[in-house]
Amino acid sequence: MIRKEYIMTPGPTPIPPEVLLVQAEPMIHHRTPQYTRLFVEMVEGLKKVLLTRNDILTFASSGTGGMEAAVTNCFSPGDKVLVAAGGKFGERFTDLTELYGLGVERYDYPWDETADPNTIASMLKSQPDIKGVFVTHSETSTGTVNDIEAIGKIVSETAAILIVDSISGAGALEMHTDDWGVDVLVIGSQKAFMTPPGVAAVAVSNKAWEMVEKASLPTYYFSFKKARKKYNSDSPETPFTPAISLVRAMSKATRMLLDEGLEEVWRRHRILAECTRAGVIAMDLELFPKVLDRSYAVTAVKAPEGMSGGDIVRHLNREYGVIVAGGQDRLKGKIFRIGHVGYYNIFDLMVALTALEMTLKKLGFPLELGSGLAAAEKTYLEFT
């Protein structure tokens, strides 16, 4: 068979051909009306996707740069913050806040569960000096999704600001940045935004800006203040040379999302997630999250008894060109993850499920071929 590659990881994700091609257009300078137009169109488009009127600042970096920026721009050493972590990316906020000398109150919840808003409420109540709450929206490493609406309601009633890593969330899952009271939202280009990695963006509320004014941690390349000043100038730009070809791509991809319609984009992600889950469950596999709050960005599946997640991932890749992700850190070998955030439709998922059925069969797992596929089709027809 001709090998074709199917990238089904929760980031980077496939890029629409028309977005890929935009990157191949001749280089333009970032201080020209042509670039300014694209850049502003992207930023204003992102505001529509993220349902926010807050400032959106962009950086040439991966999403982690945006997470670090949230820490260094909003706080001073010793500031007390609450970090809710239940996966590799939640723990990244723990690492970052501890590294920068914040007073970190850890709320570590089990990796197959989600953060309990009540726990956050009672921590905020008993420790009113907490200045910030860090939460992961879609936890890419475990396939869970936190209830940002509920957490936002709680945090908004306190003096603390809410910082949300929505890198694999926004665009795939509903994110009402302003209505939910998210003060600093962090996103990346390479997931629902259908753009190659290399652009991070943050949406910063007025409540967060008040913290920024008081914050004393040094920041330069990722400075919110520098970025806002340059964006609000006569000719909006970034303080440092932007990733021009990626901004062009993201501008195009954001327009595609808006053309599709936000409700429709969310619905697409939900349908694909439900089809994937119906498929793997019909194969007699078990989903990793114990809770029902599962992310529409990625489906985390337990490796069957006596089988390594790594073997499944490798077989899918080598035999069928289907690239899915394994487990990370403590989940290494125990799970595998099928991504469906970004530019996917049902047939992409059927490819992944077909390859998974054949892989399981080959590796000796008892399975009736076609069972997962039929379940996915059935679910799809129920939704459409």
Place this chain on the structure above:
Amino acid sequence: MIRKEYIMTPGPTPIPPEVLLVQAEPMIHHRTPQYTRLFVEMVEGLKKVLLTRNDILTFASSGTGGMEAAVTNCFSPGDKVLVAAGGKFGERFTDLTELYGLGVERYDYPWDETADPNTIASMLKSQPDIKGVFVTHSETSTGTVNDIEAIGKIVSETAAILIVDSISGAGALEMHTDDWGVDVLVIGSQKAFMTPPGVAAVAVSNKAWEMVEKASLPTYYFSFKKARKKYNSDSPETPFTPAISLVRAMSKATRMLLDEGLEEVWRRHRILAECTRAGVIAMDLELFPKVLDRSYAVTAVKAPEGMSGGDIVRHLNREYGVIVAGGQDRLKGKIFRIGHVGYYNIFDLMVALTALEMTLKKLGFPLELGSGLAAAEKTYLEFT
């Protein structure tokens, strides 16, 4: 006339079509043998271009991210450092080192001159507690070039490390990283490396690593240690999602530079710089640098008496589609800058010089049409 755009700024610079197109290839995952091969090829290629056996670490960021990384990875608050600054980018190191609480000994030299190695030598002699020396290789804002070989010889005889911003230098100008004793070299993708902006790289010597081990400033996204650990693993990668499409482009462009041959690449930049200078001098314009140490990356030209540099830049852009840079900060309106770093040949320069002659004539500057063009041709023929 059909408008065609000619980007003649000292970064971003035109990208070869074959490099542009690489960006349009389907997305691949960064933890696959296919990506690892491209990434390692790029890093090992950069070692050849930079003439170094030191570790090369790469970041998804613009060059300024690499400059900030040099500060935060190598030093602790209060560490005494010497910053030689004679332009906007030299001052960026002043800003960064002061922001991070280092004890900054400033050596500010005039913007139309270069750093005197003897001054650096005597400062190091009288202040043996200086732990680092920051120097700009090619100062993009003024068109000068510092004698890194001489400065490197001086610094290497002390305990201090030498940090060089070679973002617009390396690739256009000779850079013998190891032989000249450069401990931390910072480069970016968007100048001589013929790649869109968005990738920064640093070459880190053993002497610098010893400083990194002792440094206490926090660093995460730009952590040298994290980056080295991930590169030296069984399957070389970066700690955070890389700018995959840009790395593919830079891998391709680095191969092109090596195919052309390093001596030939340097010679090309020298010839184009000399032709540009001969051209503008024959037009009776004056070069901005007082000194003869002029960068081969960019030619900075004084605006003629009674004429604004900004008017020249705007006329070139609007009438002819030739995008050159104006002066920055204190040089705003006083100079304009023609870039010739990266993917240029003599005919690109002739386009710029033609547009410049016609612009000057239109704006009322007395000039014999063709005088600059003839001088550039003559210089070219002398070299080839």
